[in-house]
Amino acid sequence: MAKKGSGVQVLSRAAALLRVVSGAMPNGVTTSDAARQSDMARPTAHRILDSLAAEGFCDQDAKSGRWLLGPELFLLGNIAGARYDVTETAQKHVHALAQQTEESAFFSTLRGNETVCLVREDGAFPIRSFVLYEGRRFPLGVASAGLAILAFMPQRQVEDYLAEHDLIAEHSAAHSPASIRERIADGRHKGYVTNPGLIVEGSWGIAAPVFDVTGFPAGALSLTGIEQRFKQPRRDEIGKLLMHHAHELSQALQQQAWNQR
Template identity: 30%
Template sequence: MAIEQGSEPPRSVERLLTIIEALSNASANGLRLTDVVEATGLGKTTAHRLLNGLADQGLVDCDSETGRYFVGIKILSWASAARNRFSIARLAEPVLIRLARRTQDTVYLIGRVGDESVCLDSREGSFPIKALTLNVGDRRPLGIGAGSLAMLAAMPDDEIERILVQQAEARSSYSFSEAKLREMIEATRRSGYGYNDVHIFEHMKDLTGMAAVAVAIRRSDGTPVAALHVTSVTARLAPPRRENIVAALTQERAQLEEEMQPALDATQVSQRTLA
C-alpha cells in the first residue's frame, strides 16, 4: 500500500497495525466498524478508509452479510513465514505430534514475546471433544494460560514483579486478581507445572469446562523461552491422569531441551521478537 508524499508514515503504519491487531484479537468473531472505532480510538471515517485500504490489499476481509471485518487470508502466508523463522517451532513439531498421539488431547507450543505469550503451533489429538482454546498467533499477557503461567513462574522474582506491574492493565479483561495469579505462580513453582481451569476460562462462555497443564522450556541459563501445553476437558485433566500428562510433557521437554539446546540458547527474548 503506497504512502503519499507529505503524509506521516510512522503514524499511518501505527494506525494500520492498530486495526490489524484489534481484528486479530477478535479472532473468528470479527469486528463491526463501530467495534474497530472503539478498539482503536480512530475516527469512524478514518477507520472505514483504512479498513477499505487493507481490504484492497487482501489484509482484511469484510463479510458482506454481517458487515463484520476479519483478518485477511494474506496474513496467513505472512504468519507462516514468521513461524518458519522460529527454530523452536520447526524443531518442536515432532514433539507436538507425539504428545497429541500419546495424550489424545490438543497440544500447543507456546512461545514468549517480551511480556506476552504467543501460540506458535498446535496439534489435535484423537479424543472426540476438541479443546481448541488457542489459535496459532494468539497472544496473551504472561501468566494467562497454563503455558504462559509455566513460563512466568520460571522467571526470577524481580522479573515477575516487573511483569505483574507492566501487564496489570492487559490482564484486567481476565477474571482473576493479581493475588490469585500470585497464588498460581507459587503453586506452579511447587508442582513444577502450570495448571489452569475455570480461573482462565470462566469469562469465555465457549471455553468453560476446559483445563490445561504445561511445562516451561528453558535455555541452559534457566531463562524460559517456550512451553509445552496440553488442553482438554476438565475431567480428563483430573488426578491421576493429570500426573500422567505432566510426566509425558516433562519427558518430551527433557528430550527437546537436550536436542535443541544450541537453538534454545540462541533464542533471544525481547519486547517485540522471539528470535
C-alpha cells in the same frame, strides 16, 4: 517532532489491528469489534484497516464486511519463516502429546506481553476445548501457557508485569496478583503450571515452559481438557510428560538458533 510521533502512533495502531484480525481468523472481525479490542475509535480503526487493505495486509469480505488477513502477509510470512519458523520443530512434540494423552495439545510462543498459539492438535478424546486455537492470544498469566512462561521469568520481571497490568478487569478476580503469585509458586515447585478452569468453567489446562538459547522462557507446550480428565494422579503424570517434551523442544530450538548464527 510531532509529525514523527504521529507516524509512530499510526504504525503502533496498525500493528494492534493486525493482531486483532489475526486472533479472529479464520472468521474475521467486524470494524466495530476491531476498534473495541484495539481500544480506538471506530472511524480511526476503519481508516487504518482501509489503508492496510490497500497494501494487501488486510482483506474485507464483500458479503460479511469482516476483516481478514491479506495475501501480502502470507508472502512476508513465508520469507520470515525461513529464519523464525519454529512450528515444524514444535509440531512433532505437539503431535506426540496429543497421541499419548488423547487431549488437545498446543505450542504457544511469547510475543511482547502476550502468548500466541502457533500449533494445535486434538487428541482422540471426543470432548474438546475450543478456548485455545492457532492465532489466539492471551496476556501473560492468563491461560496455562501464559502462566508457565510468566512463572519462569526472573522475579523482578514478574513483579513489574503484575504491577503494570490489571488482569482482573477482563479475566476475573482469580487473576489478581496474589492469586497469580500462588500459581507461579506452585508451578516453580512442580515444573509445570495448572489452569483450573479459570477461563471457561470445567476446561482445565496444564503447561510447561520452553526455553530459548539464553535460558529465557520464550514459549510453552500445553494440554487442555475437561476437569475430570485432569484429576490426580493423572495430572502429575501429564505434567511430567509435558516437562519431558518441553525440555526436548527447548534443546531442539536452542540448537536451531545456534545453527542460524
